[in-house]
Amino acid sequence: MGPEDNYIYDIHLKMRDNNVLLAYTGELDMKIIDALITSVKLKLKEVKYFPRVQKRVYGIMVECLEAIHSGYDITKKQNRKINPFSIFTLSCDKDYYYLISGRYIFNDNIEFQRAQIDKINALNIDGKKQLYREYVSDVTVKEYNTDLAMVDIAIKSNNTLTYEFRKVDDTTSFYIFQVKIKVN
Amino acid sequence: MQPLIVVATESTPHIIFDVTKNVFEMKGESRPENTKAFYDPVIDWVKKFCAQTLEQKNRTQKISFAIFFEYFSSSSAKYLMNIFARLEELHKNNIPVEVKWVFNDIDIEMQEAGEEFQKLLTLPFKFERVDH
Numbered sequence: 001m002g003p004e005d006n007y008i009y010d011i012h013l014k015m016r017d018n019n020v021l022l023a024y025t026g027e028l029d030m031k032i033i034d035a036l037i038t039s040v041k042l043k044l045k046e047v048k049y050f051p052r053v054q055k056r057v058y059g060i061m062v063e064c065l066e067a068i069h070s071g072y073d074i075t076k077k078q079n080r081k082i083n084p085f086s087i088f089t090l091s092c093d094k095d096y097y098y099l100i101s102g103r104y105i106f107n108d109n110i111e112f113q114r115a116q117i118d119k120i121n122a123l124n125i126d127g128k129k130q131l132y133r134e135y136v137s138d139v140t141v142k143e144y145n146t147d148l149a150m151v152d153i154a155i156k157s158n159n160t161l162t163y164e165f166r167k168v169d170d171t172t173s174f175y176i177f178q179v180k181i182k183v184n
Numbered sequence: 185m186q187p188l189i190v191v192a193t194e195s196t197p198h199i200i201f202d203v204t205k206n207v208f209e210m211k212g213e214s215r216p217e218n219t220k221a222f223y224d225p226v227i228d229w230v231k232k233f234c235a236q237t238l239e240q241k242n243r244t245q246k247i248s249f250a251i252f253f254e255y256f257s258s259s260s261a262k263y264l265m266n267i268f269a270r271l272e273e274l275h276k277n278n279i280p281v282e283v284k285w286v287f288n289d290i291d292i293e294m295q296e297a298g299e300e301f302q303k304l305l306t307l308p309f310k311f312e313r314v315d316h
Contacts, residue, residue, distance in 0.1 A: 030217040038194070051291075052290070052292055055291065062257055063257065066215070133300065135262075136261050136265050152261075156293075
């Protein structure tokens with residue numbers, strides 16, 4: 001073991017200090033998503049917060065993971081290749097749960113993603129519920145569409161959805177998406 | 185009409201739609217890996233059931249669709265709405281039909297989810313709270 005291996009300890013310290021309940025990095029397929037969901041179900045049972053909050057965290061996590069998966073499905077459908085590695089963490093402090101996800105995105109898809117979130121963030125809770133009703137009433141199936149998932153996340157979290165796009169190169173960026181859920 | 189019976193998994197609900205027994209139930213968790221593949225046969229069954237029931241016209245036995253979810257994903261919500269929209273057609277044709285929305289007493293989220301569907305439909309909803 002040499003100093004180059006210190007990164008493991010650094011990761012451990014960061015995870016400990018941020019009270020990370022679960023972290024995953026790698027390619028996300030539905031089997032891994034299922035395993036993460038099962039793991040979070042168990043973790044949430046260990047944390048003695050209100051069942052309503054746990055239910056919200058669980059629901060938001062499912063939607064976030066499916067949204068990441070859906071993002072990669074779209075690129076596959078477009079016959080485009082992108083780095084499939086993602087990151088997902090669930091952490092908490094005394095005030096909030098934090099769900100943070102990260103994935104690669106093509107730069108030409110950024111504006112769509114940004115507009116989708118900004119539209120939701122601009123609404124108050126009644127506006128968000130109205131938008132949810134509009135989306136859920138549209139029973140035509142639109143594959144890989146995440147509009148309903150994003151507004152569902154916003155309603156359940158009752159917080160602004162935050163995001164950032166970090167440019168990787170001329171074609172791709174890393175898309176970081178964060179949701180905060182108050183613990184009570 | 186053949187009953188539709190689907191065994192529950194960790195991520196998909198138990199379903200039993202049986203016309204002969206007048207039992208219509210969906211229970212459990214709904215976050216299928218492929219929502220379309222899971223729900224397409226369910227929608228097909230409901231579509232045929234509604235067409236057959238509309239043909240009968242003079243049905244007096246109440247149709248009660250019992251929905252008891254612990255969780256359903258947003259993609260499942262669209263399919264549930266599709267099912268309810270079809271049942272609403274029966275209601276509009278004076279066929280006695282309702283959704284019995286069952287939820288655990290501590291599960292306010294699920295109660296609210298049912299109320300959201302109710303707001304979008306004229307189909308009668310009956311809410312039933314059960315001890316968890």
